[in-house]
Amino acid sequence: MTSYYIIRPVRDQLSGAVGSQSLPLFYGAVFVVMLLLTPLFGMLVARFRRRPLLAWSYGFFIVCLLAFVPAFMAQERIGARELGVLFFVWVSVFNLFVVSLFWSFMADIFSSGQARRVFSLIALGGMGGALFGPLVTKLLVRTIGVAPLLLVSALALSLSLALLLRLSTNHERQPGGHGDEAIGGSLWAGIRELWSRPFLRYMALLMLFGDGIGTLAYALVADYAKAHFADAVSRTAFYNDLDLATNLLGAVLQLSVTPWLLVRCGAGWGLVVPSLVNLALLAGVALIGGGSFAFFGYSVPLLAVMQVITRGFAYGMTKPAVDALYTRVPRETRYKGKNFVETAVWRFGDLVVTSAVSGLRLLGWGVAGLALAGTGVAALATVVARRAGWSPDLTPDDRAPADKDTQAPV
Template sequence: MLSALAFFFVMTSYYIIRPVRDQLSGAVGSQSLPLFYGAVFVVMLLLTPLFGMLVARFRRRQLLGWSYSFFILCLLAFVPAFMAQERIGARELGVLFFVWVSVFNLFVVSLFWSFMADIFTSGQARRVFSLVALGGMGGAVFGPGLSRLLVQLIGVAPLLLVSALSLSLSLALLLRLSASHARQPGSHGEEAVGGSLWAGIKELWSRPFLRYMALLMLFGDGIGTLTYALVADYAKANFTDAVARTAFYSNLDLVTNIFGAVMQVSLTRWLLIRHGPGWGLLLPALVNVMLLGAIAWLGDGNVWLWGHGVPLLAMMQVITRGFAYGMTKPAVDALYTRVPRETRYKGKNFVETAVWRFGDVVVTSAVSGLRLLGWGIGGLALAGAGVAALAAVVARRAGWSPDLAPDEHVPVGEGTKASA
């Protein structure tokens, strides 16, 4: 319960500022995304050895406290910049804030799940990770709704103060969890992980599971970033001011996260308990193949739901992200309970930061290049369907990788009792 509540505040904090970031990319369109993602990738590469040093030398409690406190202070420092957004310019402020929010998302969320993999066993993870993720999805639903309400009342800049408060509450809960777990017999919570600063990079080449996860990250990111770029062009064409774009992206996040929450309490938990986390990787990849194939065939028109025209691209983003957050993420983090502690922190962090942002640079550059060559939505979607098919193959290998520790058996009755 404490883990789910802590993740609720983490995701509330992130989803309050996410529409603020997205309205900046919506202001300039997809042509600036390669610049944004390229800057993020460079920063991630520079931060990888720094994060490895912190993990190697400091205890978990110190790592959590210093990392989260740094991002809280940064949120406060950005308030004056957003009060002068019109003077600074969306492109200039966008590069800086886009980089920072991406680093915030990847490090704060990745560190949270590394911590979860440290305090739960693989059997426990299969039972409870979808419920912990549900807490985060609650924040991901609450955050956009709160952002949509407050942006009309107080504007964009003060939202960062609300985000900082939410992240502070999360930190307090995580420190309490860490202290409680450290008192349990056999806990390593008061010990630094140790090892090399570059272990995350080295393990990518030496551990098959981590290689599969890196490839799966690249393929999954390719689909997500392709959708994000197309929706950014849609926002640029249809919304002319920061408040309208922020409200649009808040609505999009709200629907996505409600769908993801429904997944977590229904299909995901049943699948993880009955069939294991491997299927939680494979099924979303197969759904993406079908979705992108449908976009390639039908194009980018509107779908009429309950008397309202909904852009087909927006629907695709809702479904792909809903599966990514509602099924893939809990399955991935359950698998990380079956690797050594150093891999949970350093290897996992490298895959979910530098590898992820490398994929962003490649995909956004490819989308821009293919558009210059005259590719339309159908051709891009068809290429995305091919990438999703490759992701399905890799997901099958990752979920049953031979270097994973044996999984714990989860009795069906116990899983049902935990649900009750």
């Protein structure tokens, strides 16, 4: 997460340079790449044992980070739009595949009961990296510039790979540990299971609805950044501050509400509560509209607040709950099905939402109207979250005795 959050504002400053009208192009390119990579990833999962799979996947992205350094040194000559499409696609693929693979691995080595107890703590560790990464960027970007940040990101990713390989080895040595064997199966299994497994269908819908809300906020903030910041450094600093605020909120949730909710009430509630928060938040923005307000002497745009809260709950509560639920599905679903939902389905949602936002903007829709549409999406997401958390094809939850009386919501 440190590696990703060092380069995230570098990516976002490119989208901020061109505004939301270019986001459909960015997300469309990402979606096409995801569709092409899905069978390739399925082939790797089917044929390679866990350690080589981790090594090859993370190693590929480390090499790519180093290859982008000279490109960013020539950003002005290449152009923000051209470099933006390439780097935006790559970073999106990097984030989704690396993070999805990490959590597939976590779901592979922990049981359901263990996951509900420790996944919020593991996510908190990731949030620590997500806080440290923006701090590193904030300290270094004005001193060394944008391109050298990629070298720092590559170093952080290399350290994470070393730790993952060590953890995999330790798990395989434990009684009952697995990982020496390849998962096998079809390279198209991730796509096929989306239609055959109710839980994956619910997760795909929840991904689309949740992504719709997050991408709507992202597109509106991109327009704000384009209008208010003229250079790459100031845009990078602005997006970096958004990441810091988001991750602070996520860390607070993971230290307080999320562990209690997952252990005492079950992982399903970790999907329902954020959906309700999004519903209330978007309804408020629909009534109030855009603009800014004063906060400790600073002018804070309401759109930035919406993005921080929606993403903070997504990282601080939804993500640990989702990954805890994936411990209750077969291994092939954890890697192939989960990866397809969190990569191709996610970016399909990005493409649809950004295209819809651009179209509605052309029709004259403002912030309040778009937020009202988002309120309807949040209401649908709440219904789907309830169904996903108690899907009939999930294996029984190995709860502690104190948790056995927790039932699904009526």
